[in-house]
Amino acid sequence: MVWERETREYDGKAKRVWSVRGAPDLVILQFTDDATAFNGVKRASIPDKGRINVEITTHLLERVAAAGVPTHLVARQGEDLVCRRVSIIPVEIVVRNVCAGSLAKRYGVPEGTKLAYPLVEHFYKSDKLDDPLMTEEHAVLFGWATREELAVCRALALSVNDALKAFWDGLGVDLVDFKLEFGRLPDGTVVLADEITPDGSRLWERGTGRHLDKDVFRRDLGDLSATYRDLYARVFGRPFVAGS
Ligand code: TMP
Ligand code: ASP
Numbered sequence: 001m002v003w004e005r006e007t008r009e010y011d012g013k014a015k016r017v018w019s020v021r022g023a024p025d026l027v028i029l030q031f032t033d034d035a036t037a038f039n040g041v042k043r044a045s046i047p048d049k050g051r052i053n054v055e056i057t058t059h060l061l062e063r064v065a066a067a068g069v070p071t072h073l074v075a076r077q078g079e080d081l082v083c084r085r086v087s088i089i090p091v092e093i094v095v096r097n098v099c100a101g102s103l104a105k106r107y108g109v110p111e112g113t114k115l116a117y118p119l120v121e122h123f124y125k126s127d128k129l130d131d132p133l134m135t136e137e138h139a140v141l142f143g144w145a146t147r148e149e150l151a152v153c154r155a156l157a158l159s160v161n162d163a164l165k166a167f168w169d170g171l172g173v174d175l176v177d178f179k180l181e182f183g184r185l186p187d188g189t190v191v192l193a194d195e196i197t198p199d200g201s202r203l204w205e206r207g208t209g210r211h212l213d214k215d216v217f218r219r220d221l222g223d224l225s226a227t228y229r230d231l232y233a234r235v236f237g238r239p240f241v242a243g244s
Contacts (some may be wrong), residue, residue, distance in 0.1 A: 003028060003075070003082045013040055014053075014199060020082065025186070026074060029081040031057075035199070037218040039130050044217065044224075048242055050079045052228045053197040056080065056235055060164065060196040064144065067163035068219050069156050070080045071192040072183060086183025090125040090144050091134075096177040100202050101215075103177075106133075112209070118161050120154055125181070133159055153182045154192045168203060171234045173212060176202035198231055 005018040005021040005028050013036040018028040031050035036043050063126040065071050072083040089194075096103060099113040103121075122139060123131045139145045145153070157180050168175045178201035183193035205212055212231045217224040232240040 001075070003080075004076060005030070005080070009152045014050075015029075015195070018080075025078070025085050027083050028077075029083055031079050031081065031195075034212065035217050035224065037214070039127060046217070046228070047225045048240060049199075049225065049228055051242070052232050052240060053195065053199060054079050054081055055194040056232065057197050059235060061192070063167055064160045064163045064192065064196070067159055069159050069163070069192055070189065081195075083193070084185060084191070086185055086191060088125070088151070088181055088183045088193060089149060089190070091139050091150070091153065091182075092123040092125050092131060093157045093180045093182070094121040094123065094177060095119070095180070096121070096158050097161070097165065097206075098174065098176040098202075100176050102133075109177070112166070118158060120157055122150075123179075149182075149184075149190055153180075156180075156182070156190070156192060164196070164201075172206045173234070174204045174206055177202055178202070198228060203231070 004021040006021040007019045007222050008016060009019055010017040014032055014034050016030040016032060018026055018030060019191060020026040028124060031054040033045045033047060033049045035046045035049060056074060061071045061073040072086055074082040094117040097115055099109045099115060100111045104111045122136060124134050125131060136150045139148050139150060160180060165175045180192060181194035182190050184190060201213055203212040212227055213223055216222050216227045229240045
């Protein structure tokens with residue numbers, strides 16, 4: 001089955017959303033080479049990022065699905081991810097195993113401090129407001145998700161963490177943190193949506209602490225395209241070949 005892009009519905013910061021010809025219950029997420037940071041303040045085009053991220057996200061979504069987490073994934077076609085159409089729950093769930101990034105800054109706890117158990121944080125998905133941190137109570141009170149949906153999101157996010165931690169562990173990489181988004185299918189079922197990529201995760205090489213994620217771009221630590229090609233080779237056991 002080949003799915004065809006129809007109408008361009010929405011341009012995100014690193015992905016484009018298309019309707020699918022003849023399949024109103026599906027969408028195509030096109031992964032582009034665009035990189036942004038600090039809510040779009042910093043921008044660049046990173047060679048091969050779209051293709052690398054779509055392959056990594058497919059692999060990781062398949063892994064978490066095998067671990068029992070329902071996802072929106074249908075198939076990958078080149079740089080496109082064919083997905084079930086969901087209505088996105090505007091609550092970004094961040095799971096953290098090690099203190100880093102905004103957590104370190106917010107509380108003055110040094111980056112690299114191991115957390116005794118995974119921390120689940122909620123952020124309101126709003127570019128206009130810069131995705132503010134919130135509690136589950138805010139999400140329920142303002143009608144962004146029900147208590148039941150949030151309980152499902154938390155449980156699924158922790159299952160994703162278990163599966164991803166084990167996966168990265170086997171590759172000599174520490175999973176520091178990552179962000180997930182969930183959506184509702186037409187029947188109300190909550191599924192993992194969006195992507196799981198080094199754009200939305202922190203991945204530190206065990207031993208050296210080298211960043212294998214978008215912090216390389218956010219913090220000007222080196223060549224993001226080379227970093228992502230290195231990560232690709234670790235995940236798939238072969239070098240990335242452009243255009244393949
Ligand atoms: P933070 O430490 O900046 O809050 O980021 C936590 C994790 O969430 C990190 O792995 C990067 C990811 N993330 C996104 O995917 N999108 C965002 O807009 C932000 C701020 C973070
Ligand atoms: N995703 C946000 C942006 O694209 C923030 C980040 O990832 O640092 O600007």
